Each structure stands twice: as structure tokens, then as C-alpha cells.
Amino acid sequence: AGDVVTAGRILKELKSGCATPLPVLRRVADAMADDMRAGLASDHSGSELKMILSYVDVLPTGNEKGLFYALDLGGTNFRVLRVQLGGKDNRVIDTEFEQVSIPRELMFGTSEELFDFIASGLARFVESESGIFHLPPERKREIGFTFSFPVNQTSIDSGILMKWTKGFAVSGTAGKDVVACLNEAMERQGLDMRVSALVNDTVGTLAGARYWDDDVMVAVILGTGTNACYIEQTDAIPKLQSLASGSGRTIINTEWGAFSDGLPLTEFDYDMDNESINPGEQIFEKTISGMYLGEIVRRVLLKMSKFSALFGNSVPEKLSTPFVLRTPDLCAMHQDDSRDLYEVGMRLGGIVGTTSSTLEARKVALEVIDTIVQRGGRLAGAGIVGILQKLEQDSRGLVFGKRTVVAMDGGLYENYPQYRNYLKGAVTELLGPELSKNVIIEHTKDGSGIGAALLAAVNSKYI
Numbered sequence: 137a138g139d140v141v142t143a144g145r146i147l148k149e150l151k152s153g154c155a156t157p158l159p160v161l162r163r164v165a166d167a168m169a170d171d172m173r174a175g176l177a178s179d180h181s182g183s184e185l186k187m188i189l190s191y192v193d194v195l196p197t198g199n200e201k202g203l204f205y206a207l208d209l210g211g212t213n214f215r216v217l218r219v220q221l222g223g224k225d226n227r228v229i230d231t232e233f234e235q236v237s238i239p240r241e242l243m244f245g246t247s248e249e250l251f252d253f254i255a256s257g258l259a260r261f262v263e264s265e266s267g268i269f270h271l272p273p274e275r276k277r278e279i280g281f282t283f284s285f286p287v288n289q290t291s292i293d294s295g296i297l298m299k300w301t302k303g304f305a306v307s308g309t310a311g312k313d314v315v316a317c318l319n320e321a322m323e324r325q326g327l328d329m330r331v332s333a334l335v336n337d338t339v340g341t342l343a344g345a346r347y348w349d350d351d352v353m354v355a356v357i358l359g360t361g362t363n364a365c366y367i368e369q370t371d372a373i374p375k376l377q378s379l380a381s382g383s384g385r386t387i388i389n390t391e392w393g394a395f396s397d398g399l400p401l402t403e404f405d406y407d408m409d410n411e412s413i414n415p416g417e418q419i420f421e422k423t424i425s426g427m428y429l430g431e432i433v434r435r436v437l438l439k440m441s442k443f444s445a446l447f448g449n450s451v452p453e454k455l456s457t458p459f460v461l462r463t464p465d466l467c468a469m470h471q472d473d474s475r476d477l478y479e480v481g482m483r484l485g486g487i488v489g490t491t492s493s494t495l496e497a498r499k500v501a502l503e504v505i506d507t508i509v510q511r512g513g514r515l516a517g518a519g520i521v522g523i524l525q526k527l528e529q530d531s532r533g534l535v536f537g538k539r540t541v542v543a544m545d546g547g548l549y550e551n552y553p554q555y556r557n558y559l560k561g562a563v564t565e566l567l568g569p570e571l572s573k574n575v576i577i578e579h580t581k582d583g584s585g586i587g588a589a590l591l592a593a594v595n596s597k598y599i
């Protein structure tokens with residue numbers, strides 16, 4: 137019984153360390169809004185939020201027509217897509233896509249090898265074009281290129297790669313214009329296409345959602361990592377200076393994963409961060425995104441099993457392995473509402489190697505999961521309110537008085553119902569029952585691919 141007491145004490149401390157009562161949510165939302173302003177003021181403000189200019193200042197309206205391509209490189213796969221747009225009445229006439237996995241050795245090869253592989257995949261895809269897809273004579277096929285690595289954007293169709301992330305270590309790309317890299321590879325393939333828009337995946341998601349709904353103002357990705365972008369008034373961007381665009385607004389890529397002000401963190405978060413490949417960076421991402429939720433839970437369970445006999449007399453074999461517990465595993469256990477928590481017991485056995493678990497131990501594990509997922513979802517909600525609040529304050533009340541849509545995408549948001557509910561709950565608590573009626577949080581399934589093609593269309597060289 138003393139063991140359960142010890143585990144219970146660790147759980148109690150965890151819960152108080154992760155608590156997100158309204159004042160904490162408010163502090164986080166306020167800090168997000170302040171950091172956004174600092175990042176918009178100058179690139180040298182020291183703000184954690186980079187607030188990157190996307191150069192996307194024309195948004196899809198629904199009137200776009202013709203054949204456009206999208207190419208998406210953001211992880212271990214790249215995707216190619218074509219869409220035939222039919223204007224206001226016909227919208228998306230047809231769309232086709234293909235996904236190609238990137239051979240591991242290319243993630244460690246040269247820039248030329250990687251881009252040649254992508255260009256040849258694209259060339260093959262273009263060859264299969266037929267049927268309803270139609271390009272008018274004398275026109276090149278145009279591409280929207282979604283590239284989800286940190287890029288210093290220099291125009292709508294060019295940007296310098298700052299560094300590879302997500303396990304890529306390709307030589308010779310950093311410091312180069314990634315559109316030029318792609319163009320050169322297409323030339324080597326004899327493929328005559330032009331890149332009309334280079335976009336971040338969040339920006340693509342916003343554009344894709346906005347195509348269907350004029351009230352979309354914000355897009356958020358909650359998957360392996362996290363990011364958010366939104367539509368800003370150009371006169372609220374001091375660092376934009378003379379570049380003011382014609383339309384008076386532009387999409388800002390917040391890179392909000394880097395945020396950290398006012399977050400409720402515990403020893404488990406600090407330890408995980410210290411042992412990560414990027415200590416001190418991406419703290420918001422490490423608290424709310426899919427890559428990390430399982431790992432935080434693992435660390436808590438490991439401490440519990442070291443200091444108590446929660447899972448028997450020895451520490452379960454695999455519980456010491458970093459990242460062995462993944463967020464989809466938490467999600468599966470979280471859905472277990474049986475009396476004996478059978479699923480929780482099975483998963484703990486299979487994944488971390490507990491030889492047996494008492495009902496009490498399963499309940500504790502489930503509470504740890506709920507605590508970490510609740511904190512993640514609620515803080516993500518506070519971040520969203522921070523963005524809305526910033527927009528409202530600087531646009532003299534243009535946001536909360538009317539319907540405003542936040543487009544959500546990513547595997548975590550899509551698949552984890554409790555996370556989703558915690559997120560929405562925090563938004564409602566922060567805004568109150570009246571204002572929150574106007575804020576619609578909406579899942580957009582795979583908006584980013586079509587979004588990039590739409591941005592190629594609105595930035596077409598032929599209009």
C-alpha cells in the first residue's frame with residue numbers, strides 16, 4: 137500500500153505542476169499575443185516567435201480556374217497532386233495525388249540527389265496526366281511547392297533554407313534557394329514547369345480552408361510537431377516597412393512551436409528537453425505536440441516505477457527506452473472505459489513490458505495520460521485564443537464581432553478526441569459563452585495540398 141502512496145504522491149505533484157486553471161490559460165494567451173507583437177515589430181526583438189512573412193497576400197477566392205500542381209516535402213514522404221479548378225460554380229472538378237517515400241539514404245545525401253529524386257517523381261506523375269485535366273496551349277504547368285522546413289522567404293516564389301530538421305541532413309542545400317534547387321533538378325529531368333508559390337504547410341492549410349470559407353483567419357497544425365499561421369493587416373506589421381502589399385493583408389507564419397512564456401512545466405519536461413537534440417528550443421511544441429506527449433508520460437511512469445512497486449518489484453523492461461510510448465498508444469489507452477481497464481493493461485504489457493498490472497496501477501497510468509494530454513490540449517487552446525486576441529485588439533474589434541474560423545489539421549488533432557475536447561474547452565473558458573459562439577474550430581482534412589495548388593493559381597504568371 138505504501139507503494140501506491142508513493143505513486144499517488146508523484147501523481148499529485150504532477151497534476152499540480154501541469155494544472156491549467158483559467159488564470160494560467162489567460163497568462164499563456166496574453167504572453168502569446170505579446171510575443172506575436174514583438175516578433176512583428178522586428179526580426180531582432182528577441183521574441184521567441186519569428187512571425188515569418190509568407191509573401192502570401194492574395195488569398196484564394198473560389199474563382200480560380202485551370203490545371204495546377206502541388207508538391208509537398210515535409211517529412212519522410214513527398215506528395216504530388218494535380219487539381220483542375222472550375223471557378224465559382226464548379227470548384228474542384230477533379231484531383232489526383234501520389235505519395236512517394238523518400239529512401240533513407242537520400243536524407244543523408246547531397247542536395248542534387250534529393251531534388252533529382254523529387255523531380256523525377258514529379259515528371260512521372262505529370263506523364264500520367266489525362267482525362268479531365270487540361271492545360272491551355274502556350275502555358276507551362278505551374279506548381280505550389282509546400283516545403284515544411286525553416287525557410288527564410290524572400291518572395292512568394294523563393295526562399296533560403298535555414299537548416300534541415302526532422303532527421304534530414306542533406307548536404308549543400310542550407311543557405312540556398314530551395315526553388316532554384318528544384319528548378320535546376322527539373323531542368324536536368326527535362327521537365328518544363330514553373331514554381332509559382334513556395335509555402336509552408338500551415339500557410340497551405342490556411343489557403344485551402346479559406347477557399348471554401350471566407351471567415352477562415354487562422355490555421356493550426358497539431359501533428360508530430362505544431363505550428364500556426366494567420367491573416368494579418370499589413371499596417372500591424374512594423375517590420376514590413378516599405379514592402380506593404382496591395383491587398384492590405386498578408387499571412388504570417390508564427391512558428392509558434394518556439395514559444396515558451398508562462399507555460400506550466402515540470403521536472404519531466406525539463407529532463408526531456410535537456411536530453412533532446414535541441415535543448416531550450418521548441419518548448420511549446422514539446423509540451424503540446426504528438427511527438428512528445430507519449431514521451432512525457434513514459435518519464436512519469438518510469439519515475440513512479442523506480443520509487444514504488446506500482447508495476448511490481450522491478451522497473452518494466454522497456455520503460456527506460458526513450459520514445460517507446462507513442463502518442464497513438466496514449467490515445468488507444470485513453471479510449472478504454474471498461475471496468476478492469478483491460479486495454480490499458482494490455483498496452484502497458486505490450487509496449488513497456490509490465491509483466492502484470494493491478495487495476496490500481498492501470499488507473500494511475502490512465503490519470504498520468506489524462507494529465508499530460510489535458511495540459512497539452514488546453515495550452516494549444518490558449519495559444520489559439522492568444523492569436524485571436526492579438527487580432528481583435530489590433531484590428532479594432534474586427535474579429536470577435538463576427539464568425540471567425542480556425543482551420544485545424546494534423547494527426548494529433550484529427551485522431552485524439554480527448555485532446556480535441558480539452559482544446560475546445562479551454563477556448564470556450566477563455567472567451568466566455570458569448571464570444572466563443574462566433575469562433576468555429578474546424579478540422580480541414582488535407583487542405584494543405586490543394587492549398588498550395590490554389591496559391592500557385594492566385595500567383596500564376598498568366599494572370
Ligand code: ADP
Pocket residue numbers: 210211358359360361425426427463464465467468545546547548551552
Ligand atoms: P506530420 O508528421 O506531418 O505532423 P500528421 O499530421 O499525420 O503528420 O501527424 C502525425 C502525428 O499525429 C503522429 O506523430 C502522432 O503524434 C499523431 N497521431 C497519429 N495518429 C494518432 C492517434 N491515433 N492518436 C493520437 N495521435 C496520433
